[in-house]
Amino acid sequence: MKITLSHITKQFAQTTAVSDFTAEIESGHLIALLGPSGCGKSTMLNMISGILPVTSGQILFDDNDVTDLSANRRGVGLVFQNYALYPHMTVMQNICFPLELQKVAKAERMERAMAMAKLVHVEELIDRKPSQLSGGQQQRVAIARALVKNPNVLLLDEPLSNLDARLRIEMREEIRRIQQETKITTIFVTHDQEEAMSISDKIVLMKLGVLQQMDVPQNLYDSPANCFVADFLGNPPINKTTGVVKDGGIQLDNGPLVHDDRFTNLKDGQRVTLSIRAEAATVTNENGNVDCVVDTTYIMGKESLAYVKLGDQRIRIYIPADHEFGEGSTLHLKLGKRGVFVFDETSGDRLI
Numbered sequence: 001m002k003i004t005l006s007h008i009t010k011q012f013a014q015t016t017a018v019s020d021f022t023a024e025i026e027s028g029h030l031i032a033l034l035g036p037s038g039c040g041k042s043t044m045l046n047m048i049s050g051i052l053p054v055t056s057g058q059i060l061f062d063d064n065d066v067t068d069l070s071a072n073r074r075g076v077g078l079v080f081q082n083y084a085l086y087p088h089m090t091v092m093q094n095i096c097f098p099l100e101l102q103k104v105a106k107a108e109r110m111e112r113a114m115a116m117a118k119l120v121h122v123e124e125l126i127d128r129k130p131s132q133l134s135g136g137q138q139q140r141v142a143i144a145r146a147l148v149k150n151p152n153v154l155l156l157d158e159p160l161s162n163l164d165a166r167l168r169i170e171m172r173e174e175i176r177r178i179q180q181e182t183k184i185t186t187i188f189v190t191h192d193q194e195e196a197m198s199i200s201d202k203i204v205l206m207k208l209g210v211l212q213q214m215d216v217p218q219n220l221y222d223s224p225a226n227c228f229v230a231d232f233l234g235n236p237p238i239n240k241t242t243g244v245v246k247d248g249g250i251q252l253d254n255g256p257l258v259h260d261d262r263f264t265n266l267k268d269g270q271r272v273t274l275s276i277r278a279e280a281a282t283v284t285n286e287n288g289n290v291d292c293v294v295d296t297t298y299i300m301g302k303e304s305l306a307y308v309k310l311g312d313q314r315i316r317i318y319i320p321a322d323h324e325f326g327e328g329s330t331l332h333l334k335l336g337k338r339g340v341f342v343f344d345e346t347s348g349d350r351l352i
């Protein structure tokens, strides 16, 4: 099922939670809806499910306009952060429940529920109550219950937030597996960029209700639309420095001039943010793009992470583990083809 969202806006009194949101989600894709707390992710998801009405805009499932359709007529499966299983029912009864509401005959109910229990790997646990399950197992049951109705679309709102770090990673891979086996169009809300990067076909990144960029994860990382996107993705976070365009380079504030062929077309006098991913700056023996002074280094096994100073500004770079650069050594830095971006300092728009 393809989902088309055109010019969706949601207004709550003074707050515009979602603003003029337009996106097309291909059939069979898993999309991560990503962004910081309060950016409108849940609001957007709830409008797609039909729990919340839109203020304006249109939602299509394939070619059908579902904008005014109630939640139970849209054919969506929902999974939330708190598993919301019925505590007095067994796993089997929980998974069967949506089919009971639909008055599906008992034999078929049991058969479909069992197929779902197998899909999410809880078939051994069907006689237990939710209180006898771990968080990860409860979330598997919640997914089975959402899928048993054969929904057109699966919507997950931070489904892994209550799980510990290891289980989160295991369960996100499980969600991807289940989604690929069923080929169901899925929207997965998260504020965790690594989670979004690792399992989605495309990421939709939002800020203050506004879509910033929608693309495959690698493109958001390699080709961010603006400074916010570059900051949001990547670990360690991208290095940010500020300066002004001068003599075909970037004169860093209280720091050196950074030369690069790419900078020659920038407008002299323009204030910019020069953002450099840690892996994009390497130490060279030749004349590099800029010199820096080593501040602190941390051994990390296969390489070291160094904090280096460009005048008053500090950035993180990787250096070889066998380096002999003490604090205060001067290094020549070469900027790579990937992971170096220039943004307008005020608007955050990408210039390079």
Ligand SMILES: Nc1ncnc2c1ncn2[C@@H]1O[C@H](COP(=O)(O)OP(=O)(O)OP(=O)(O)O)[C@@H](O)[C@H]1O
Pocket: 012, 013, 015, 016, 017, 035, 036, 037, 038, 039, 040, 041, 042, 043, 044, 191
């Ligand atoms: N029912 C409501 N009434 C008024 N304002 C609301 C309502 N629901 C959400 N908002 C506001 O809309 C904005 C978006 O909220 P939303 O819950 O969609 O964010 P979110 O991205 O899901 O955040 P989180 O990651 O914390 O769950 C916030 O400013 C929030 O305060």
Ligand SMILES: [Mg+2]
Pocket: 041, 042, 043
């Ligand atoms: Mg939310």
